[in-house]
Amino acid sequence: MKVRLYTIPGSHPGLAAQLMLKHKGIAFKRTDLFPVIAKLVVRGLGFPRNTVPALKIDGRRVQGSREIARELERLRPEPALFPADPAKRIAVEEAECFGDEELQHPIRQLIWWALKKDKAPLRSFSEGAKLGIPIGLALRTAGPIVALSAHFNESSDENVRADLAALSGLLDRVDELIAAGTLDGDELNAADFQIAPSIRLAMTFQDLRPLIEARPAGRLAKRVQPDLSGDIPPILPPAWLQPLRSETGAA
Numbered sequence: 001m002k003v004r005l006y007t008i009p010g011s012h013p014g015l016a017a018q019l020m021l022k023h024k025g026i027a028f029k030r031t032d033l034f035p036v037i038a039k040l041v042v043r044g045l046g047f048p049r050n051t052v053p054a055l056k057i058d059g060r061r062v063q064g065s066r067e068i069a070r071e072l073e074r075l076r077p078e079p080a081l082f083p084a085d086p087a088k089r090i091a092v093e094e095a096e097c098f099g100d101e102e103l104q105h106p107i108r109q110l111i112w113w114a115l116k117k118d119k120a121p122l123r124s125f126s127e128g129a130k131l132g133i134p135i136g137l138a139l140r141t142a143g144p145i146v147a148l149s150a151h152f153n154e155s156s157d158e159n160v161r162a163d164l165a166a167l168s169g170l171l172d173r174v175d176e177l178i179a180a181g182t183l184d185g186d187e188l189n190a191a192d193f194q195i196a197p198s199i200r201l202a203m204t205f206q207d208l209r210p211l212i213e214a215r216p217a218g219r220l221a222k223r224v225q226p227d228l229s230g231d232i233p234p235i236l237p238p239a240w241l242q243p244l245r246s247e248t249g250a251a
């Protein structure tokens with residue numbers, strides 16, 4: 001089987017796809033793309049949408065982290081990504097959907113907002129990336145790409161402030177899913193692989209890490225992805241963090 005994953009360094013759904021491929025023991029090659037340019041590349045490769053992760057399996061195209069989970073399950077049923085019990089499967093699918101549709105995007109908005117303010121942390125996200133040009137050159141020319149990514153993702157002050165106000169509710173939801181046994185069970189499932197990379201990406205913010213890592217959600221993120229690439233020094237305005245601090249009981 002010939003498998004190639006198209007992704008963007010630091011992409012959380014891209015990490016989800018990599019973790020699921022590894023979970024299944026499926027060998028794959030990876031192509032790292034620049035944000036924004038990735039949109040053109042994946043369309044040029046014949047994928048129906050302009051996002052990563054995008055996977056080519058023996059010439060067939062599968063795009064989107066949830067679609068990829070299902071295709072991998074079909075190709076190699078064991079170890080399973082979805083529980084066999086129908087009620088448990090529904091719970092995992094609902095959690096996976098929450099991860100994709102509610103959790104992914106605010107974290108993406110936060111990251112591009114921060115990188116637009118300070119591009120220096122980009123280097124920490126690019127460790128191990130194979131972008132086809134020297135990392136130093138890629139980073140020196142990253143300004144327009146970062147600005148466009150912030151624009152496409154609507155990473156405005158207003159949206160990011162609202163994202164931070166909503167973040168503790170999202171983390172509560174993850175903690176509840178863990179308490180209910182839908183996430184963080186003996187065997188990791190598709191929802192763990194969907195959700196943990198988003199939490200892990202949020203933990204690249206030094207501002208957020210102490211508020212997340214002691215929670216069940218933070219522990220799950222570390223279990224699923226022990227190594228953290230990406231490190232963003234303090235940048236979020238303290239007033240914007242206040243709702244999160246008060247709701248997580250931090251001073």
Ligand SMILES: N[C@@H](CCC(=O)N[C@@H](CS)C(=O)NCC(=O)O)C(=O)O
Binds near residue numbers: 008014038052064
């Ligand atoms: N929610 C979808 C879409 C993922 C998505 O929006 N990916 C971003 C990267 S995290 C992307 O492809 N952006 C295109 C770009 O930045 O050029 C999934 O999980 O597959």
